[in-house]
Amino acid sequence: MSVRAPEDILLEVKGLKTYFFTEEGVVKAIESINFVVYKSETLGLVGESGSGKSVTALSILGIVPDPPGKVLEGEVIFHGQDLRKLSPAEMRKIRGNQIAQVFQDPMTSLNPVFTVGDQIGEAIILHQQVSRKEAREKAIKIMSLVGIPSADERVDNYPFEFSGGMRQRVMIAMALSCNPELLIADEPTTALDVTIQAQILELLKATSEEFDMSIILITHDMGVIAEMCDRVAVMYAGYIAEVSDIMTIFKSPLHPYTKGLLGAIPRPDAKREDLTIIRGSIPNLINPPSGCRFHPRCDYWIKGLCEVKVPEFIEIEPGHELMCHLYTEEGKAYLEAHKDHPRISYAAK
Amino acid sequence: MSTPSIIEKLQAKKGKDARIKTKELEEDVVLEVENLAKYFKIPNPMDTTWFLVAFVASLVIFAFFKIIGLILIGLIILAYFIIPYIPPFNKRPKFVYLKAVDGLNLKIRKQKIVGLVGESGCGKSTAARTILRLLEPTKGSVYFRGIDINRLTSDELKEMRRYMQIVFQDPYASLNPRATAFDIISEPYIIHGVASGDEISINVLRLLKEVGLAPHHAYRYPHEFSGGQRQRIGIARALALEPDFIIMDEPVSNLDVSVRAAIIQLILKLQQKMGLTYLFIAHDLALVRILCDEVNVMYLGKLMEAGTSDEIFEDMKHPYTKALVSAVPIADPTKRSKKIFLQGDIPTPINPPPGCRFQTRCPLVSDICRAEDPKPKYFSKTHVVYCHNVEGGEDSPNAFE
Numbered sequence: 078m079s080v081r082a083p084e085d086i087l088l089e090v091k092g093l094k095t096y097f098f099t100e101e102g103v104v105k106a107i108e109s110i111n112f113v114v115y116k117s118e119t120l121g122l123v124g125e126s127g128s129g130k131s132v133t134a135l136s137i138l139g140i141v142p143d144p145p146g147k148v149l150e151g152e153v154i155f156h157g158q159d160l161r162k163l164s165p166a167e168m169r170k171i172r173g174n175q176i177a178q179v180f181q182d183p184m185t186s187l188n189p190v191f192t193v194g195d196q197i198g199e200a201i202i203l204h205q206q207v208s209r210k211e212a213r214e215k216a217i218k219i220m221s222l223v224g225i226p227s228a229d230e231r232v233d234n235y236p237f238e239f240s241g242g243m244r245q246r247v248m249i250a251m252a253l254s255c256n257p258e259l260l261i262a263d264e265p266t267t268a269l270d271v272t273i274q275a276q277i278l279e280l281l282k283a284t285s286e287e288f289d290m291s292i293i294l295i296t297h298d299m300g301v302i303a304e305m306c307d308r309v310a311v312m313y314a315g316y317i318a319e320v321s322d323i324m325t326i327f328k329s330p331l332h333p334y335t336k337g338l339l340g341a342i343p344r345p346d347a348k349r350e351d352l353t354i355i356r357g358s359i360p361n362l363i364n365p366p367s368g369c370r371f372h373p374r375c376d377y378w379i380k381g382l383c384e385v386k387v388p389e390f391i392e393i394e395p396g397h398e399l400m401c402h403l404y405t406e407e408g409k410a411y412l413e414a415h416k417d418h419p420r421i422s423y424a425a426k
Numbered sequence: 427m428s429t430p431s432i433i434e435k436l437q438a439k440k441g442k443d444a445r446i447k448t449k450e451l452e453e454d455v456v457l458e459v460e461n462l463a464k465y466f467k468i469p470n471p472m473d474t475t476w477f478l479v480a481f482v483a484s485l486v487i488f489a490f491f492k493i494i495g496l497i498l499i500g501l502i503i504l505a506y507f508i509i510p511y512i513p514p515f516n517k518r519p520k521f522v523y524l525k526a527v528d529g530l531n532l533k534i535r536k537q538k539i540v541g542l543v544g545e546s547g548c549g550k551s552t553a554a555r556t557i558l559r560l561l562e563p564t565k566g567s568v569y570f571r572g573i574d575i576n577r578l579t580s581d582e583l584k585e586m587r588r589y590m591q592i593v594f595q596d597p598y599a600s601l602n603p604r605a606t607a608f609d610i611i612s613e614p615y616i617i618h619g620v621a622s623g624d625e626i627s628i629n630v631l632r633l634l635k636e637v638g639l640a641p642h643h644a645y646r647y648p649h650e651f652s653g654g655q656r657q658r659i660g661i662a663r664a665l666a667l668e669p670d671f672i673i674m675d676e677p678v679s680n681l682d683v684s685v686r687a688a689i690i691q692l693i694l695k696l697q698q699k700m701g702l703t704y705l706f707i708a709h710d711l712a713l714v715r716i717l718c719d720e721v722n723v724m725y726l727g728k729l730m731e732a733g734t735s736d737e738i739f740e741d742m743k744h745p746y747t748k749a750l751v752s753a754v755p756i757a758d759p760t761k762r763s764k765k766i767f768l769q770g771d772i773p774t775p776i777n778p779p780p781g782c783r784f785q786t787r788c789p790l791v792s793d794i795c796r797a798e799d800p801k802p803k804y805f806s807k808t809h810v811v812y813c814h815n816v817e818g819g820e821d822s823p824n825a826f827e
Contacts, residue, residue: 271545275755345761
């Protein structure tokens with residue numbers, strides 16, 4: 078896939094940093110995040126639990142729970158303006174209107190004491206100057222669009238009267254109600270069964286085409302990424318490890334973590350023995366490893382460099398960026414200077 | 427061995443004791459499940475809305491006309507107790523049945539990994555617990571090494587459990603938070619009285635090493651471990667009595683991807699080393715495909731299709747299996763496949779309609795599906811399909827011998 082022109086950029090996140098100040102200590106949830114979302118593309122944000130995927134979504138939307146969380150640095154540029162500099166009132170005009178969100182658990186994100194029609198209509202009334210009646214009409218229309226059968230009756234139902242898959246459709250209807258340009262979908266199918274997941278993913282795909290909408294799809298499932306996305310950002314412990322188009326990530330990943338992650342999932346034609354392990358476990362972000370946060374689990378740990386210095390986020394070829402000392406000038410120079418001590422693989426205990 | 431094992435003891439009783447039911451299993455079959463069912467009895471509450479309305483109304487009347495009100499209240503209370511016995515209301519069942527598992531047949535062969543897959547609510551976990559008789563089955567038999575464990579007394583069952591163990595899904599809920607790893611792993615030895623004192627310590631340390639934990643982990647509490655490590659403790663506990671057969675009830679679905687692979691590798695390593703047989707319950711079909719030798723697909727308490735991994739994933743016959751397999755996202759962007767979308771959601775297993783359980787969502791549904799349970803159709807010795815609309819097939823697996 079070719080690299081797209083800078084004017085095609087819809088959202089740009091630069092040097093985002095979010096910490097949570099808890100009683101146990103400062104959780105360094107996001108250290109430095111850089112990525113762009115192009116117009117009408119689906120960007121996958123993949124990583125394990127605690128990698129900072131959801132916090133990234135919350136930070137973009139400006140809804141990090143404060144306290145304890147705080148976005149400390151960075152810019153979130155949407156249509157040329159930095160969302161972080163906007164007032165809460167201005168942000169409210171954008172959130173739910175131009176940028177919409179779908180969360181993982183549709184039961185806790187819907188209000189149990191209002192009908193779904195009311196909840197979908199609320200966003201419409203808020204962002205478009207329409208009457209209650211028109212909002213209801215629009216809610217019915219959008220509900221049938223997302224595949225809720227007999228929407229004109231279901232509009233007066235309460236969330237508990239819907240099944241999990243249908244609730245997620247309601248959430249998507251709510252997000253789509255104002256024709257957003259960007260949809261942030263945070264694990265939209267994790268709570269659903271595979272057959273329902275397939276329905277919801279298909280719905281997201283179809284609506285993104287119909288509305289010419291960009292999606293940031295947050296998930297931990299590489300399968301969902303492979304099915305849905307144009308580009309992928311792999312996150313690890315508060316950093317983006319590697320960003321590239323989907324084919325490059327799956328066919329020729331460069332970052333050791335991406336390689337490990339792909340080795341650890343069952344690929345269609347793999348054998349039992351092909352499953353590889355990433356040693357160790359996800360670091361505690363109150364006290365993360367120094368330097369590259371992946372170095373204690375990495376097979377290619379360059380002793381004396383990786384644990385000392387955070388690698389730069391570099392572009393290795395157009396559209397393919399990553400953060401690893403194996404590919405930085407500094408890392409290469411260091412390896413050259415220490416030729417006599419060949420790259421020392423971390424010896425497993 | 428000096429003392430005969432429970433299995434030998436029970437085999438000896440065969441024929442003499444009417445209670446002991448045995449079945450000659452094929453040589454390599456460790457466990458055979460025959461027509462197993464587990465129904466949950468749920469009270470069918472009466473609709474009391476009208477009684478309440480009438481009762482409140484008569485209270486209001488009582489406030490103004492004491493005697494009429496009292497008579498009304500009396501009548502309503504009387505009606506409340508009498509009406510359930512008057513036709514046609516007496517036909518209403520007092521209980522309804524949630525048929526979580528309804529007629530399950532499985533054959534688990536020695537040193538194989540047998541998968542049991544299905545969506546949530548299809549009865550996988552209930553099946554697992556019923557097979558081990560952690561839940562009392564409603565009907566059916568489970569033959570372990572030829573002995574029906576559903577007819578054993580609790581003492582006999584306890585001894586049998588040495589040979590059959592389970593690893594639970596949630597490593598947070600299945601370990602006692604107030605016991606150390608040592609306590610947890612040593613408990614089977616104490617309960618079954620097979621080791622004592624230093625012997626236990628030696629065994630626990632050996633098991634910890636076996637599952638990839640260090641000796642100093644023995645005196646830690648569950649909250650000090652990560653999810654993957656807890657699951658290792660769960661596995662160590664299941665291995666303590668050197669069982670032949672272990673049920674893995676979604677052992678990795680609560681774990682992160684990179685940790686998941688490590689646990690799978692451990693499970694495989696232990697199987698090779700100790701010659702274990704697994705029943706592997708999962709909803710992750712991509713994992714089941716590469717892990718399991720045989721796969722059983724369940725839907726709403728019933729088996730839909732069973733066969734070897736290749737038969738299920740390459741040559742599936744049942745419309746549900748086809749839809750399920752096609753719905754699984756494949757981690758390869760060059761293979762974005764055409765999906766088969768099922769309409770609607772899984773219906774409730776309370777009082778399911780007669781006929782095929784899949785009838786409400788099946789794209790091929792016809793009249794016979796709504797009337798009759800599908801009979802098994804065999805496409806090879808191992809491949810069985812329960813569907814009216816699948817053409818061909820034999821009535822018995824013996825046709826392939």
